Amino acid sequence: MSAPLSQEQKIVHFLNRTSFGPTPGNVQRAARIGIRAYLDEQLEPGRIADQLAEEKVAGLKTMRFDSRELIELYPPPRVQRQLATSQAEMAMQSMEGPRVVILELQQAKLLRALYSNRQLYEVMVDFWSNHFNIYAAKGANRWLTTSYDRDTIRPRALGKFKDLLEATAKSPAMLFYLDNWLSAGPDSPGAQMAGPNNRRRGLNENYARELMELHTLGIDGGYTQKDVQEVARCFTGWTIVQPRGQGVFHFAQRIHDNGEKNVLGRRIPRGGGMDDGLRVIEILAEHPSTAQFIAAKLVRRFVADEPPPGMVNKAAEAFLRSGGDIPTVLRAIVDTPEFFARENFQAKIKNPLEFVTSALRVTGSEAQVTHQLLRYLGRMGAPLFLAQAPTGYPDIASSWISADMLLTRMNFASDLVANRLPETNVAAETLKDRDGLIRRIAPDSLSPATQAALAQADGNQAIALLLAAPEFQRR
Amino acid sequence: MNASRRVFLRSAGLGFFALGLPPAYLVRAAQAQSAKSKSLVVVFQRGAMDGLNVVIPFKDPAYYKLRPSIAVREPGAGEESAIDLDGFYGLHPALAPLKSIYDKNQLAFIHAAGSPDNTRSHFDAQDYMEIGTPGIRSTPDGWLNRYLLETRQSESNFRGVAVTAQLPRMLAGRAPALTLTSIDEFRFRNEALGDTLKKLYADTQDKELRFGAANLFGAMAELKRLDAKIPVSSERYPAGRFGAGLAQIARLIKADVGLEVAFTEIGGWDTHANQGGATGQLANRLRELAAGLAAFHRDLGDRMDDVTLLTLSEFGRTARENGNRGTDHGHANVIFAMGGGVRGGKVYGRWPGLSAEALYEGRDLALTTDFRTVCSEALVRRLGQKDVARVFPGFRPAGHLGIFT
Numbered sequence: 001m002s003a004p005l006s007q008e009q010k011i012v013h014f015l016n017r018t019s020f021g022p023t024p025g026n027v028q029r030a031a032r033i034g035i036r037a038y039l040d041e042q043l044e045p046g047r048i049a050d051q052l053a054e055e056k057v058a059g060l061k062t063m064r065f066d067s068r069e070l071i072e073l074y075p076p077p078r079v080q081r082q083l084a085t086s087q088a089e090m091a092m093q094s095m096e097g098p099r100v101v102i103l104e105l106q107q108a109k110l111l112r113a114l115y116s117n118r119q120l121y122e123v124m125v126d127f128w129s130n131h132f133n134i135y136a137a138k139g140a141n142r143w144l145t146t147s148y149d150r151d152t153i154r155p156r157a158l159g160k161f162k163d164l165l166e167a168t169a170k171s172p173a174m175l176f177y178l179d180n181w182l183s184a185g186p187d188s189p190g191a192q193m194a195g196p197n198n199r200r201r202g203l204n205e206n207y208a209r210e211l212m213e214l215h216t217l218g219i220d221g222g223y224t225q226k227d228v229q230e231v232a233r234c235f236t237g238w239t240i241v242q243p244r245g246q247g248v249f250h251f252a253q254r255i256h257d258n259g260e261k262n263v264l265g266r267r268i269p270r271g272g273g274m275d276d277g278l279r280v281i282e283i284l285a286e287h288p289s290t291a292q293f294i295a296a297k298l299v300r301r302f303v304a305d306e307p308p309p310g311m312v313n314k315a316a317e318a319f320l321r322s323g324g325d326i327p328t329v330l331r332a333i334v335d336t337p338e339f340f341a342r343e344n345f346q347a348k349i350k351n352p353l354e355f356v357t358s359a360l361r362v363t364g365s366e367a368q369v370t371h372q373l374l375r376y377l378g379r380m381g382a383p384l385f386l387a388q389a390p391t392g393y394p395d396i397a398s399s400w401i402s403a404d405m406l407l408t409r410m411n412f413a414s415d416l417v418a419n420r421l422p423e424t425n426v427a428a429e430t431l432k433d434r435d436g437l438i439r440r441i442a443p444d445s446l447s448p449a450t451q452a453a454l455a456q457a458d459g460n461q462a463i464a465l466l467l468a469a470p471e472f473q474r475r
Numbered sequence: 476m477n478a479s480r481r482v483f484l485r486s487a488g489l490g491f492f493a494l495g496l497p498p499a500y501l502v503r504a505a506q507a508q509s510a511k512s513k514s515l516v517v518v519f520q521r522g523a524m525d526g527l528n529v530v531i532p533f534k535d536p537a538y539y540k541l542r543p544s545i546a547v548r549e550p551g552a553g554e555e556s557a558i559d560l561d562g563f564y565g566l567h568p569a570l571a572p573l574k575s576i577y578d579k580n581q582l583a584f585i586h587a588a589g590s591p592d593n594t595r596s597h598f599d600a601q602d603y604m605e606i607g608t609p610g611i612r613s614t615p616d617g618w619l620n621r622y623l624l625e626t627r628q629s630e631s632n633f634r635g636v637a638v639t640a641q642l643p644r645m646l647a648g649r650a651p652a653l654t655l656t657s658i659d660e661f662r663f664r665n666e667a668l669g670d671t672l673k674k675l676y677a678d679t680q681d682k683e684l685r686f687g688a689a690n691l692f693g694a695m696a697e698l699k700r701l702d703a704k705i706p707v708s709s710e711r712y713p714a715g716r717f718g719a720g721l722a723q724i725a726r727l728i729k730a731d732v733g734l735e736v737a738f739t740e741i742g743g744w745d746t747h748a749n750q751g752g753a754t755g756q757l758a759n760r761l762r763e764l765a766a767g768l769a770a771f772h773r774d775l776g777d778r779m780d781d782v783t784l785l786t787l788s789e790f791g792r793t794a795r796e797n798g799n800r801g802t803d804h805g806h807a808n809v810i811f812a813m814g815g816g817v818r819g820g821k822v823y824g825r826w827p828g829l830s831a832e833a834l835y836e837g838r839d840l841a842l843t844t845d846f847r848t849v850c851s852e853a854l855v856r857r858l859g860q861k862d863v864a865r866v867f868p869g870f871r872p873a874g875h876l877g878i879f880t
Contacts, residue, residue: 179747182799191798202798206747209804213596225595225836349683379656381640388742389521391598397683402642402654403691406684407661410672414665449678453671464668470681 002342008443010035013345016475017302018042018334019119021358022440026119039334042120043327045158053116060104062146067172067247070143074101098142105136105146106384107369113357114367124157124326125149126353127301129385132168132215133392134177136385140243141173145385147247148173161294161324162285165215169281170249172240178390180207181239183232185257201255208232210390212284218296221289227264233257234268234276291319295329297395302333304347305396311338346442346474349397352380354475355409359416359467362440364427372422379408401473413467417460426463434462442471512628513781513858514728516737517619517645518721518811519605520764520788522744523597525757525802526809527794527829527840529570530584530822534563537829541795545752545802555753560584564822568753569761572769576813580820581772581779583878585810587824588844589790593836595804597745600789605644607847607867616648618847618866619736622854623650625865631733632693638720638739646738651690656716658705658723661698669695697732705730710774713766717741721767725774728782735858741767744788748799768813780815783857783879787846793838794829806839810849816857816880823876848872852879 005013011030015022018039030038041048057063062070074097109126116122129149136145152171156164168174175181183204184191191201208231212223237256241248251274261268261276266283268276284290295315299307311333318332319325333339350358356377360367367373377383381400387393415421417431430437434454438446446454450469457465466472532538533549547567550559557565558574564586566574576582592609594600603609607618623635635652637643646652655661663669676688698705705726712718720739727734743760750757768784775782791808807827813819827833827841835841847867854860856879864870 179799179801182748184798186798204747204797204799204801205803206745209595213598219596219599228595379640389597398647399641401684401687402637402640403687403694404640404654404656404661406687406691407663407695410669411664414663414668418665420664447680449675449680452678453675457671461668461671464665465671465675468668468672469675470679470684473684474681 005340005342005345006444007031008439009345009445010340012440012443013340014038014334016346016358017339017348018123020113020122020354021361021475023361024364024436024440027440036335039120039331042118043158043330045118045121048117050117053112053118056111056115057108060108062101062104063108063150065146067143067147068245070098070101070146071244071247074098074143076142101143101146102136102385103371103374105149106374109149109384110353110357110369110374113353114360114369120330121158124330125154127298128153128157128164130387130392130395131297132164132174133387133390134173134385135388137388138177140176140240140247144171144173144176144243144247147171149385158326161290161319161326162281164326165285166278166281168215169211169235169238169277172243172247172249174207175238175240175249176243178207178210179204180235181243183207183236183238184255185233185236185259187259188236188255188257190252190254190256203229203232203236203257205229205232208235211280214390216284216293217287217289218293221287221293223264230261230263231280233259233261234263234272234280237274238277285324288316288320291316291324294324295319298329299333300395302330303339303344308338311336346445346471348475349400349473350475351393351395351400352377352382352405353384355380355473356412358475359413359472360424362437363416363430363463363467365416365430366425366427367421368423370422370424373424376408376412380405380412406473409473410468413472414464416467417464431460431463434466437463437466441466446471512631512731512733512735514734514737514783515619515622515853515858516724516739516782516784518764518768518784518786519601519643519645519738519740520744520786521597521601521740521742522788523600523790523792523804524744524760524788524808525746525750525792526586526788526807527791528750528752528757529567529761530560530586530809531557531565531567532563532586532826532829533557533565535826535829537794537831541829543796544800545750545796547753560822563826567758567761569758570765572765576769576772577820581813581815581817583812583817583819583821583823585812585823585844585849585876585878587807587827587840587842588810588849589788589806589808589842589846591842591845593806595790597789597804602644604787604789604846607645607850608869611869614868617643617645618850619645619738620648620650620652621866622736622858622860623652624648625862626854626858626860628735628859629733632690632697633727633732634735636724636727636734636737638723638737643738643740646736651686651693653690653694655694655723655727656720658698658726661695663695701730701732705732708774710770712770712774713763715763717763718767718770721771722774725771728775728778746792746801747797747803748801750801768811772813777815779813783812783814783816783853785813785849785853786811791840794834794840795838806835807842808840810844810846812849812853812878814857818878818880823878844876845870845873848874848876849878852876856880 014035112122152167184201186202205228209228213219237252239252241250260270296307296312299311315332318329322328382393531547539546548556550557550565590609605617606614608614635646637646637654642654673692679685712722724737746757788808792802792805797803825843847870851863
């Protein structure tokens with residue numbers, strides 16, 4: 001089993017990890033120009049033409065509006081059901097206006113994952129959206145998430161980590177989701193006057209904690225409860241002008257805690273104003289724990305559930321050396337012999353988004369992104385933009401292969417091939433070319449069990465079987 | 476061959492066919508399956524419920540000082556006041572549907588309870604509570620799974636069921652455990668394909684997937700056979716996944732499929748800002764919780780004698796309200812125990828007090844009962860677990876609360 005991967009297997013492995021799945025087109029292209037040239041191209045998405053995806057997304061009108069316009073054009077229905085915020089789907093059903101906004105956001109994401117030529121870029125957009133997760137169904141986030149995706153994450157997904165960190169810190173969606181917009185220095189002038197009932201406002205440590213635990217240092221990154229409070233003080237005043245009005249970032253000096261702070265042993269002198277928060281971002285972005293934490297998470301995404309320590313160290317080194325340059329870190333992971341080691345081949349279980357997109361892509365399906373298609377992602381446990389907890393969705397096998405999820409995947413495979421998904425059609429050539437499909441899924445590596453099952457199946461049943469088989473649950 | 480024997484033969488593997496006769500203990504197990512099994516239901520409240528505003532220590536003088544804008548008024552102080560439980564504690568008014576269960580002595584609360592680890596990370600604390608080893612992250616399985624490994628009431632495919640899409644860590648491990656979000660949709664839409672896949676997944680060398688699928692196919696066959704016998708409840712559960720999940724658990728219990736431990740969850744407790752008092756954000760969560768638990772209790776009726784339900788939440792929240800009329804991550808919390816075998820109508824646990832000196836790390840309700848004490852008692856008294864050290868390694872209960880009959 002330790003034989004090196006064949007060229008054909010290398011290409012499928014590479015595409016499985018750096019895209020939402022092989023298609024007849026990208027397999028051919030990678031074979032023609034070579035994996036390294038293909039990676040170079042993918043790391044400069046601005047130079048890849050992407051008309052098809054752009055045209056499909058252009059049909060979604062909410063994607064163009066800023067937050068204020070979205071709130072005006074898609075107001076909440078007058079009566080909100082009390083229970084709505086508890087569950088994503090219910091929130092969606094009970095809110096006509098903003099429901100459309102979230103729906104189109106989900107559609108755009110799925111369309112780009114399916115049709116964009118900038119696949120690695122879309123993979124990284126997905127990675128960072130999940131890393132800096134927000135819950136789109138929470139209150140004002142129903143209108144703020146469109147801008148978060150378009151203006152905060154997408155422009156920086158292949159840029160510098162620090163820019164991304166700063167942009168998320170300032171984003172109204174994150175400020176709202178983790179409550180920082182309300183946080184005030186208890187002794188600041190604004191805190192004395194602000195707030196209904198003349199009550200004093202004060203510190204909220206929600207964002208500060210997740211910033212260190214989830215966005216940068218990691219839980220073992222070496223911070224204390226005291227650091228959480230100090231960081232929270234630094235970010236007082238980072239707020240939103242009317243979350244359900246203008247919905248833009250604003251630094252409010254009058255609720256900022258002006259005193260001296262001490263973060264991770266570094267003194268931040270009094271009177272820094274907004275610079276306090278910027279200084280924290282600098283400290284965290286440059287911290288070795290952050291490099292290690294981000295590197296491990298990327299290696300887990302691109303290589304294996306248990307990130308090989310050697311690869312993590314190399315990626316962390318690249319992170320520190322390049323000042324958190326994301327393409328440099330990706331190259332340090334993907335463009336290495338270890339990446340193509342046999343034990344990494346098919347080592348990752350696909351998450352629901354990866355499973356659905358790869359099934360549609362590998363079969364060359366023409367798909368409209370309908371409610372039903374999106375609902376399938378929900379039933380598989382990962383509705384888009386609707387992970388409630390700040391951790392986002394997990395990235396390890398055991399999270400995605402419960403009995404219920406496996407059954408849903410198997411039913412999806414059979415619905416897809418039988419053309420029972422509304423407005424979705426599998427390419428006729430795919431149905432006729434079983435061997436071609438196998439070469440895109442598991443070239444020369446179908447297990448004896450799957451081969452035996454295939455021998456018993458014919459026509460469309462064989463195609464559905466391939467998509468429901470163990471090999472296709474992995475990437 | 477009768478149905479329960481078929482079940483046992485399938486799960487016991489083919490080895491015994493060769494011998495002609497199954498060993499006696501397996502015959503007993505298969506027969507036991509048709510009898511009523513005892514069940515433990517765990518409701519996980521993800522996000523950290525603010526226990527101090529749920530079972531309210533209205534006689535603690537510090538309570539109202541610490542919470543000037545979110546405190547719930549003491550019993551008798553008008554419409555939106557707490558419901559008196561015992562002269563010291565009061566129930567949040569949104570939990571009114573649970574009062575009659577408390578009065579029937581089928582509901583108890585354990586206050587100042589939770590995980591002894593001092594983490595204030597949701598994710599670490601949830602993990603610790605699910606794997607059952609606070610402070611030790613490397614434990615590979617959940618404590619409900621270890622129960623399934625150690626104590627076996629039957630060979631059913633439904634011994635451990637989560638009505639969530641993801642298998643929670645609490646149920647993950649070497650013993651098979653099922654996830655089942657909808658009994659009615661738990662079937663193949665293409666049966667011929669299903670039959671082929673059943674064989675394929677049984678034969679595959681892919682261990683992770685073979686394990687996940689084994690339970691799927693076993694349970695599906697069993698459900699198909701029972702189809703007509705799983706009555707749909709006419710009880711009204713609250714809309715949403717939590718209510719639907721509890722309704723499903725009740726259906727499985729009533730259908731006698733051999734359910735021993737069940738897991739469901741309810742989110743939305745992370746009330747850092749504007750959590751409200753008698754009404755508002757937290758009250759809305761409690762209303763859904765109470766509606767669900769009350770419906771479950773009514774739905775099961777006399778079957779509640781065989782059922783024990785526990786609520787768990789990763790930690791409590793700061794004793795003092797924060798600057799946004801909310802509460803931040805804290806320490807001890809309150810646990811609910813409901814069922815026919817609960818010595819209810821009582822609030823258990825030593826009250827540590829809310830004075831400045833009594834607070835944990837100067838800010839949180841201190842812990843006087845480890846959640847594992849409560850869970851151990853439930854497993855021993857209600858499910859017949861003998862050696863809790865196998866379920867909670869390294870844990871020795873400090874005392875016995877006597878919550879269960």
